[in-house]
């Protein structure tokens with residue numbers, strides 16, 4: 001596997017850098033900031049969608065898969081960007097949203113106009129004989145998963161917003177279209193693909209109600225046919241190159257399925273995103289609640305997945321942040337007292353682990369959630385739906401707002417903070433989403449005297465230097481020590497012991513004597529003493545390397 005030593009940066013184009021003053025980031029803005037990206041030593045950039053879209057779900061509602069939305073630039077801009085990134089040794093990963101199209105997509109529009117070929121692209125169903133919706137499924141964005149299909153009396157399925165109609169992958173034409181889209185971008189030199197919500201493409205042909213007490217997603221997530229469709233897509237497109245890198249976004253997936261998707265023998269995907277560790281601050285599994293995260297549960301999940309994927313020869317994406325998550329610093333760190341050190345612990349804990357680390361735009365300078373004061377500050381459709389549902393469920397306006405404040409996807413979508421000026425140096429116009437704490441965190445200050453960006457640089461360099469970081473196996477360590485997230489990596493005679501203190505207080509524990517002859521290759525503890533009795537201050541991290549291991 002030749003991507004094990006690579007690190008991927010996730011860039012949200014709408015919020016990165018606005019070159020033309022319209023308040024929205026764009027491709028020329030990214031070109032203008034290439035030096036910054038290059039300085040981080042990343043290998044590939046995953047771009048959130050910039051295709052033609054009504055933007056009801058910020059580009060995940062695509063109306064034309066082969067054109068750049070004019071808001072973001074032109075195809076010439078894109079080609080220039082790919083060329084310049086290639087010259088800088090940085091690959092391009094595009095976001096393929098193939099579970100659904102925008103209802104503005106010509107396929108859906110033709111279907112609405114009565115074209116049978118395109119009607120067969122979607123899940124169109126009659127209501128039940130008693131007039132009820134075809135099934136009792138819920139949309140993942142709140143409300144029901146069905147909307148009237150024009151005035152035909154039928155309904156179409158939408159697992160997300162009602163402007164995102166689910167495609168029927170049982171139809172071979174749909175699968176052919178999907179491969180054609182991937183191949184269109186391969187022809188432009190793109191070698192990376194992130195597949196949106198890929199494990200829900202295998203809904204049954206006969207859609208049935210979820211039984212009482214069962215969540216509808218269990219009926220259509222990770223069905224066996226998903227593996228078959230991915231194999232087929234790989235063979236017809238990205239699988240034809242050795243250097244392609246693919247990642248499937250796998251909502252609520254299981255470990256056996258994740259191994260199945262990524263074990264190289266299966267010829268499916270390079271890796272998957274799974275989200276279990278990012279649900280450890282959900283009360284009773286419900287995102288729209290406010291709870292402190294459960295460290296023991298988080299650690300158990302990280303170990304179960306780390307060891308399980310390692311033993312099954314699968315591969316996972318390692319990440320704390322993305323455009324759908326509040327900032328990890330606010331969830332797992334302590335931004336008031338240990339902002340820098342928490343950022344470093346979060347970074348080290350995944351960059352030294354087994355899998356491919358992703359850095360989400362702004363994470364490398366320690367960006368945190370915005371301090372919004374009103375629902376009007378939020379743009380995201382999911383946040384507004386959730387707020388309305390929380391009020392309807394009896395929460396007060398203050399309670400509902402506090403929950404949205406903690407959980408909104410807009411928390412991570414705020415503009416990149418380049419400097420401390422009014423619009424954070426992101427735009428000369430009015431930003432589409434407000435930055436709020438650029439005086440505290442911004443690129444200019446971080447590059448001058450910060451300690452987060454250069455910590456990421458060092459971690460990325462280490463992954464390339466030490467094969468054990470890129471390719472070693474993974475084993476849990478020190479699970480009896482409170483607040484310690486630690487693991488061992490091993491490759492032949494090389495070993496790495498990674499110790500992370502997630503608490504805002506010091507912890508003490510012992511390590512086997514033989515590790516004391518090792519070398520500390522990175523830490524954030526001034527004056528750290530390598531001895532059997534370890535003292536780790538609040539939010540600190542240490543990695544010890546050896547190359548003298550025998551069986």
Ligand code: NOJ
Pocket residue numbers: 057060097160196197249323324
């Ligand atoms: C997952 C994407 O990451 C999210 O932003 C989007 O809303 C849904 N998929 C639907 O496409």
